Amino acid sequence: MTEIDRMLAANEAWLDEFPGDLPVAPAREVAVVACMDSRMPLFGMLGLDVGDAHVIRNAGGVVTEDTLRSLAISQHVLGSRAVVLVHHTDCGLNKATDQEVADLVERTTGHRPPWVARTFTDVDADVRESIRLIRETPYLLSTEVRGTVYDVASGRLREVEDPAAPHLSEARGGSLQQGQEQGS
Numbered sequence: 335m336t337e338i339d340r341m342l343a344a345n346e347a348w349l350d351e352f353p354g355d356l357p358v359a360p361a362r363e364v365a366v367v368a369c370m371d372s373r374m375p376l377f378g379m380l381g382l383d384v385g386d387a388h389v390i391r392n393a394g395g396v397v398t399e400d401t402l403r404s405l406a407i408s409q410h411v412l413g414s415r416a417v418v419l420v421h422h423t424d425c426g427l428n429k430a431t432d433q434e435v436a437d438l439v440e441r442t443t444g445h446r447p448p449w450v451a452r453t454f455t456d457v458d459a460d461v462r463e464s465i466r467l468i469r470e471t472p473y474l475l476s477t478e479v480r481g482t483v484y485d486v487a488s489g490r491l492r493e494v495e496d497p498a499a500p501h502l503s504e505a506r507g508g509s510l511q512q513g514q515e516q517g518s
């Protein structure tokens with residue numbers, strides 16, 4: 335039995351938990367852009383239920399053309415507006431340079447990949463850069479873009495301060511002023 339056979343068999347157990355058919359649009363109008371890391375169970379660690387959010391994952395949780403494609407469809411076709419980025423400690427993309435990744439692939443297969451791996455050394459800086467790339471994409475409709483780093487050793491999520499986003503502070507100030515009406 336391969337791992338995939340086990341997964342196909344496990345679907346039988348899932349049927350007991352299956353919540354039933356739900357609307358295609360994510361109920362909480364949020365999209366999560368996250369690393370593919372196997373230690374981040376995004377729904378559990380963010381308090382999300384089935385049907386609540388779009389989850390866009392790749393190596394590093396970096397903002398690529400395809401991340402932006404998915405966000406555009408999430409927002410324009412399916413109504414999401416908030417975007418939260420989830421990077422994490424001990425990421426595979428901290429462990430090599432772009433050149434080393436390309437060299438490794440080429441050494442093993444004889445083919446140099448056409449893409450850049452997008453490795454990084456400073457996870458907070460990469461989160462801020464990702465926030466900037468999403469904010470500055472003119473065809474998106476994001477109302478709120480925030481970034482976090484998940485500590486795989488403790489399970490704790492830390493928000494990355496984004497000094498380059500004064501308009502976000504203003505937006506948060508505004509929502510605080512309305513907080514009494516909204517009870518938040």
Ligand SMILES: [Zn+2]
Pocket residue numbers: 369370371393394395422424425426427
């Ligand atoms: Zn990672």
